[in-house]
Amino acid sequence: MGITHEVELPTEEQLTVQEINLSGPALKAGAFHLGKACEWENNEFILCRDELKDARCCLDEGKAVTSCALNFFRKIKKTCADEFMQYVHCLDKSSPDQQFTPCRNTQAVFDKCVKDNLGLDRPPYDYFARVHVHETERPRPEKEGPVLYPDATPGLPKDAPRPAAKYGSRYLWMW
Template identity: 45%
Template sequence: MVVTKDVKLPEFSELNVDECNISTATLMSAAPYVGKHCESVNNEFMLCRYELNDPRACIEIGKKVTACTLQLFRQIKDNCKLEFNQYANCIDKSSGNYTYNNCRKTQAVFDTCMDQKLCMQRPGFGYFCRARIHQTSRPAPTPEKCPCEPRVPDPTPSLPDCKPRPPSRFGNRLFWTTE
């Protein structure tokens, strides 16, 4: 991608935010809770990105997504640290591709802790696949005019109306199926 001098890139100070420095196993073990807890903020960010087609316009909403994730990990650390570490360690060490199937017992212990101490239940199977309508307070973007507004006529003329064809001489190819 070529960037010209007309493109305004954000300053580093605008992009500076606390990051989630966590491992894959840690993120995978908390992923359903992060997805459910930060669902509205994340949907707002994704809507902004797809509507405006420019991630630079959505930096502030992206910071809110990161802050929401950090807040949830702090709550997990304060309330369910031992159970969470056991579950994340099990995912990390039980297989080479981070599968959940060997860690269902530690997952149940972690889910119970999350339910009792943080009142958060693990989302059901298929929760993130369901269609939802996201309500936003942001104004809808104005659609851009297509640069090709004066349409060029199609140079290919339409086909002339044909006369009806007579039936084929030898019947159709599926003659044995018809009686």
């Protein structure tokens, strides 16, 4: 997207939110439960961004996603901190590319803690690939129709003479 003087960029105050200061293994350890817990906020942001074709118009929805993630990890810290950290350390230390396979036991302990304390089941692996209908209260944006341009040349009049084709038929299928 090219930037011109007419493009309004958000101010620093509009973009400033509290960041989620977690490492990659910690985000990976909580990713399944986080995706399920913040599913509505994520879908709302993606719907807004895709419908309006401009993420600048969806700053409030983006802030809601970040706020939901912060609240989720605060709840995890309050209720399942030890199980979460064991799972994070296992993901971080057990394989060079943070495979889930060596950490199934610590994952099961963490999943049980989240289910008991937060009431969240770990979604199945194909859950986020399934089709889900998202109900929103945002009004649907008006669709813009295709741009219609007038014909560049009006064409020949109906009574204009048509000379015979120089090299045979004017149509390829008529020989």
